[in-house]
Amino acid sequence: MPKSMSVVREAIAGDEADDAMVERVAAGQAKEQVKAGRKVLPIVEGVVLVAALLAPLVLQDYLTVFATRVIILALFALSFDLVWGYAGIMSFGQALFFGSAGYGVALLARDLDITNIFLVLPAGTLIGLTFALLLGGFLLLGRHPSSVIFVSLGTLTGSYAADRLARGWYYLGGQNGIPSIAPMSLGGYEFTEGPAFYYLVLGILVVVYLLCRFLVRSQFGLALAGLRENEQRIAFFGYKAQHLKAIIFAIGGAIAGLAGSLYAFHEGFVWPNMVGVVVSTQVVLYVLFGGSGTLIGAVIGTVIVEGVSFWLSDNYRDIWPIILGLLLLLVILFRPLGLISFVLGERERVGSFGARPKGTEKETEKEKRNAAP
Amino acid sequence: MPLLEAAGIQKIFGKLTALDGAALTVGENEFHGLIGPNGSGKSTLMKCIAGAEVPTQGKVSFINTDITAFTPTERARAGMSLKFQITSVLPTLTLYDNILLALQAQSSLFDLVFSRTRGALHDQVMTMLTQFRLADRAFDAAAALSHGQQQWLEIAMALAGKPKLLLLDEPTGGMSLEERRVTGELLQPIKKHCSLVIVEHDLDFIRDICDRLTVLDQGKVLASGTVSEIQANKSVQEIYLRRA
Numbered sequence: 001m002p003k004s005m006s007v008v009r010e011a012i013a014g015d016e017a018d019d020a021m022v023e024r025v026a027a028g029q030a031k032e033q034v035k036a037g038r039k040v041l042p043i044v045e046g047v048v049l050v051a052a053l054l055a056p057l058v059l060q061d062y063l064t065v066f067a068t069r070v071i072i073l074a075l076f077a078l079s080f081d082l083v084w085g086y087a088g089i090m091s092f093g094q095a096l097f098f099g100s101a102g103y104g105v106a107l108l109a110r111d112l113d114i115t116n117i118f119l120v121l122p123a124g125t126l127i128g129l130t131f132a133l134l135l136g137g138f139l140l141l142g143r144h145p146s147s148v149i150f151v152s153l154g155t156l157t158g159s160y161a162a163d164r165l166a167r168g169w170y171y172l173g174g175q176n177g178i179p180s181i182a183p184m185s186l187g188g189y190e191f192t193e194g195p196a197f198y199y200l201v202l203g204i205l206v207v208v209y210l211l212c213r214f215l216v217r218s219q220f221g222l223a224l225a226g227l228r229e230n231e232q233r234i235a236f237f238g239y240k241a242q243h244l245k246a247i248i249f250a251i252g253g254a255i256a257g258l259a260g261s262l263y264a265f266h267e268g269f270v271w272p273n274m275v276g277v278v279v280s281t282q283v284v285l286y287v288l289f290g291g292s293g294t295l296i297g298a299v300i301g302t303v304i305v306e307g308v309s310f311w312l313s314d315n316y317r318d319i320w321p322i323i324l325g326l327l328l329l330l331v332i333l334f335r336p337l338g339l340i341s342f343v344l345g346e347r348e349r350v351g352s353f354g355a356r357p358k359g360t361e362k363e364t365e366k367e368k369r370n371a372a373p
Numbered sequence: 374m375p376l377l378e379a380a381g382i383q384k385i386f387g388k389l390t391a392l393d394g395a396a397l398t399v400g401e402n403e404f405h406g407l408i409g410p411n412g413s414g415k416s417t418l419m420k421c422i423a424g425a426e427v428p429t430q431g432k433v434s435f436i437n438t439d440i441t442a443f444t445p446t447e448r449a450r451a452g453m454s455l456k457f458q459i460t461s462v463l464p465t466l467t468l469y470d471n472i473l474l475a476l477q478a479q480s481s482l483f484d485l486v487f488s489r490t491r492g493a494l495h496d497q498v499m500t501m502l503t504q505f506r507l508a509d510r511a512f513d514a515a516a517a518l519s520h521g522q523q524q525w526l527e528i529a530m531a532l533a534g535k536p537k538l539l540l541l542d543e544p545t546g547g548m549s550l551e552e553r554r555v556t557g558e559l560l561q562p563i564k565k566h567c568s569l570v571i572v573e574h575d576l577d578f579i580r581d582i583c584d585r586l587t588v589l590d591q592g593k594v595l596a597s598g599t600v601s602e603i604q605a606n607k608s609v610q611e612i613y614l615r616r617a
């Protein structure tokens with residue numbers, strides 16, 4: 001920018017300066033710089049965090065229980081956002097990892113009486129990770145890149161098959177699933193629905209969110225950004241694009257597993273839908289609605305979709321799914337980048353991958369000062 | 374041994390035979406031009422060498438290794454690099470990040486996740502940007518560059534991994550005369566460590582920069598030799614006259 005400005009200035013100076021025009025150009029560019037320099041994302045994240053922290057203080061008890069469920073689903077949405085929004089893998093079977101972890105911890109509690117939080121949550125995470133490694137290894141790690149259709153149908157089939165399996169398998173409770181799971185425990189303390197459970201899952205969400213943020217802002221995230229925009233180009237640089245994808249897919253599976261085990265203990269039961277296509281699609285909607293490729297978009301999308309359906313189902317008992325469907329369609333048609341794109345520019349959405357190296361910063365600051373009229 | 378040797382390359386798309394026994398041999402530190410009329414198979418041959426297309430028949434050797442079945446990633450890691458015909462810089466990223474992305478392609482996962490490449494490769498990034506006269510735009514988005522500058526950025530990215538062979542598909546497409554001249558200047562210094570295969574319509578540019586030329590016509594090699602040999606070649610003159 002500063003250079004082009006000086007070029008403009010020289011050109012105009014050569015033609016017997018039109019100062020007003022120089023100023024107009026400079027003012028326009030200065031405005032642009034301010035806009036580019038303004039950081040909206042941390043503000044949005046801060047607002048969401050504060051709102052989440054205060055929620056149980058203002059909400060009635062039954063709403064806190066609802067809010068806990070939403071936070072767990074937001075964690076689940078993060079896993080899909082990593083996979084689709086950051087690595088461009090269309091996973092229509094994210095519930096497979098969510099639900100299988102749910103079933104896994106339910107079995108641990110039912111058959112082995114294991115409910116200790118330090119055992120069940122890692123176990124759930126591990127189950128999600130393992131299933132994602134198996135399915136991801138099969139779908140993504142070919143010698144040549146797999147097509148989007150192949151991956152989306154493969155994950156969809158996986159989720160569908162798991163649903164059928166759960167319905168038919170007596171050991172897993174068949175259609176009814178596994179009811180009345182004992183509460184998650186820590187020593188003598190039992191986590192039952194309520195503010196304690198809420199703050200537990202909020203804490204976990206914040207930690208996972210920060211880890212994801214670290215990952216997508218690292219140079220690994222830079223490679224993912226390249227992968228998303230042009231996978232072939234990245235491969236021609238020498239990146240093992242399929243490996244990058246499989247890694248993200250596995251991390252996504254682990255997070256979905258963590259969310260699934262929290263969900264199982266919070267609801268107190270697991271049922272076949274939890275591994276099936278409906279929940280898999282639901283998480284796609286959360287993320288598309290909020291804005292894929294931004295972590296906070298996934299969280300906001302979950303909160304809004306769940307909040308709106310809660311409110312609609314209360315007030316428009318019969319037609320609420322139609323209204324919700326229309327709302328989702330409108331957003332996806334007119335705001336393909338999700339609600340977050342109302343406040344977030346393209347540049348900030350893609351983001352930066354590390355601070356500017358020392359030295360370069362000062363120089364431009366100086367240039368800016370020199371260039372300013 | 375030549376650096377690159379492609380022999381008997383045949384590529385058939387459905388009923389269309391794009392390449393019919395084409396061949397290309399490139400020595401070390403050689404700038405080799407690949408020319409021919411439209412539809413003669415230049416780009417397809419480039420793609421077969423780079424791994425974007427798999428030849429129906431034929432063999433590609435690179436540094437004494439048969440790479441015919443290598444994936445693009447494996448070819449890149451063996452020391453081959455490609456600049457696409459269509460500019461494919463990543464428009465939303467800064468120039469700095471574009472170059473770094475290319476430079477760190479073979480770094481370990483650990484280094485990537487903990488961003489150790491960013492500090493370690495900083496000097497190399499700035500050197501590349503300076504070399505291609507883009508240093509003062511380092512932190513602008515690539516989309517803000519002129520078309521010619523995007524081409525330079527792309528060449529810089531293709532060179533970032535220190536390849537032994539660089540394949541350039543129409544590097545001066547859409548450039549002004551001045552930009553073409555500068556592109557020629559920018560490419561000269563890489564001769565010390567890298568060979569070049571260039572597909573290009575601008576014959577003056579090719580003549581100025583290349584050591585040897587291969588002329589393709591209808592998927593076959595019409596002639597191959599030094600620039601002066603090709604210029605004196607009757608059948609080459611004919612196909613270019615025919616086109617005109």
